[in-house]
Every structure is written in structure tokens, then in C-alpha cells.
Amino acid sequence: MCGVKETQCTHCNHLQVCSFKAQFLAAQKAIDEVTVGTGDRSFINLRDISWIRPVSLECSYFSGKMPIMRDVAQSAASAAEQASALRFMEDPT
Ligand code: SF4
Numbered sequence: 001m002c003g004v005k006e007t008q009c010t011h012c013n014h015l016q017v018c019s020f021k022a023q024f025l026a027a028q029k030a031i032d033e034v035t036v037g038t039g040d041r042s043f044i045n046l047r048d049i050s051w052i053r054p055v056s057l058e059c060s061y062f063s064g065k066m067p068i069m070r071d072v073a074q075s076a077a078s079a080a081e082q083a084s085a086l087r088f089m090e091d092p093t
Contacts (some may be wrong), residue, residue: 013063
């Protein structure tokens with residue numbers, strides 16, 4: 001497995017000030033590293049069993065970030081400016 005795994009902390013309002021974050025991430029890491037005996041004296045990582053969905057812990061204190069409202073009028077003006085610039089580049093006459 002590679003890359004950075006997102007947790008609830010990634011999308012939580014408390015992320016910058018939370019005193020539970022380190023413990024929560026450590027608990028999720030412990031879950032990610034669980035191994036299961038296969039019965040023949042070998043072990044397999046729980047996350048590598050294809051027919052079991054990955055376990056993502058849920059924090060009781062999670063507070064989801066609200067989507068940021070964009071200024072629709074400003075976005076429309078910006079899009080019109082970009083379209084105008086592109087038209088000029090295609091036909092500079
Ligand atoms: S409150 Fe929970 S989800 Fe939010 S940052 Fe803290 S540990 Fe993470």
C-alpha cells in the first residue's frame with residue numbers, strides 16, 4: 001500500500017487544535033496493522049483480505065468541515081475573462 005491515507009481528522013474542524021488526534025491516528029494505524037492467522041502457522045494482514053472491507057475508525061468528536069461558499073458572480077466574471085483571453089489567442093485580429 002502506498003500514498004497517504006485520509007482519516008476523519010483530515011476533514012474535521014478540530015484538526016488544528018485537537019488533543020485526541022495523535023491517539024486517534026495511532027488507533028487507526030493499529031487497526032491497519034492487524035494480522036490474522038491463516039491456520040497454517042502463517043499470518044495475513046487484515047487489509048490484504050480482499051473480501052473484507054477496510055476498517056475506518058469513527059471519532060465521536062468529529063465535526064465535519066462546512067463547504068466554502070464561493071462568490072458565484074465573481075466566478076462567472078473570471079470565467080468570462082478567461083474565455084475572452086482564449087478567443088483572443090485563437091484569433092488575435
Ligand atoms: S475530534 Fe476526532 S476526528 Fe476531529 S481531529 Fe480530533 S480525533 Fe480527529
